[in-house]
Amino acid sequence: MIKAAEQAFKTEFTPRDRELLQSYFHLAESMADLIGPHCEVVIHSLESFEQSVVKIVNGHHTGRKVGSPITDLGLKMLRQYEQTGELTPKSYFSNNKGGEMLKSSTCILQGEKGRPIGMFCVNMNLSYPFPEIIKTLMPDTTQHHSFDMxxxxxxxxxxxxxxxxxxxxxxxxxxxxxxxxxxxxxxxxxxxxxxxxxxxxxxxxxxxxxxxxxxxxxxxxxxxxx
Structure with missing residues (x-):
């Protein structure tokens, strides 16, 4: 399935395409830091579907790392993009291999001439105890930070x-x-x-x-x- 989809979307990446994709790496770090350790942020490159993950933060939620392949759902979203041109489909729920529930959002990243070059994915692990999730969104008063910014x-x-x-x-x-x-x-x-x-x-x-x-x-x- 990956090979067939890759042929459909395969385009030669330019240096500018790779530069644009890498420019999202800091955004991935920033978003993961904002939401907290219960959130995984992934950037896929469409240059190679077999090794599409080029950036991942908190990858332990899905057991992935840099060099992991694109998912079947990712391929489906690319097909939908090809048919509709929709860059930001609605968020969705899924489960990881351990059965934990994830709420996810995926955005198609465009390169030169509007061609799809990657995907920016955010996966929140909702199986964490809710008080723990809330705790990561609140300031840590034990660190004596100033909250008057x-x-x-x-x-x-x-x-x-x-x-x-x-x-x-x-x-x-x-x-x-x-x-x-x-x-x-x-x-x-x-x-x-x-x-x-x-x-x-x-x-x-x-x-x-x-x-x-x-x-x-x-x-x-x-x-x-x-």
């Missing part, structure tokens, strides 16, 4: 700048080592270190809020860069 989810760049500016002001005003004369520069430094001035509206918003000129803001930024 903020992220500004806004619909406009201006809102992102405004919220970042408010956080920077609060941070500087809580620092007794910063005097009144150095306040504006210190606030600008916090924003600079956090990359806020990559947003085009930042300079205007900061200068208006701090009641200083844009030239003063640019002067601070030049000093920080040097």
């Amino acid at each position: 903020t992220e500004n989810f806004s619909a406009s760049a201006g809102d992102v700048v405004e919220q970042a500016l408010n956080h920077a002001i609060a941070e500087v005003e809580a620092d007794d080592s910063v005097n009144l004369k150095g306040r504006n520069k210190a606030i600008t430094k916090v924003l600079f270190d956090n990359g806020i001035f990559e947003l085009k509206e930042a300079t205007n918003i900061v200068s208006n809020h701090l009641s200083i000129t844009k030239h003063a803001v640019y002067k601070y930024i030049r000093e920080f860069k040097s």
Whole structure:
């Protein structure tokens, strides 16, 4: 079955195709870290169906490793893609060899000219005790990490700048080592270190809020860069 399917999809990979496929490796690591150890993330290459697994994280859930072949369901999804062009079929449930239930999602990865070159697969092992799954999604208070990190989810760049500016002001005003004369520069430094001035509206918003000129803001930024 693999040989027949491979003939149907067989195309010569270009260096760019391999580069694009490898660019997803870090995403696989990141997703597995986000969801937790009960989640397996796999990247298949369609260059060789017999050795299609080119990246796998937490492979113990299915007993696979780099160099393992594509699955029968993977072949079926490729056939469906050929017929429908659907890149992201709905999630599905299956069982591994040990009988453990998996909830999975697979996405077809495209290379040059829109040709399918791989598959990005996520398999969550639902047979883990639910409290263990929840525990991996919550912060570990025994490590004494700080959980006051903020992220500004806004619909406009201006809102992102405004919220970042408010956080920077609060941070500087809580620092007794910063005097009144150095306040504006210190606030600008916090924003600079956090990359806020990559947003085009930042300079205007900061200068208006701090009641200083844009030239003063640019002067601070030049000093920080040097």
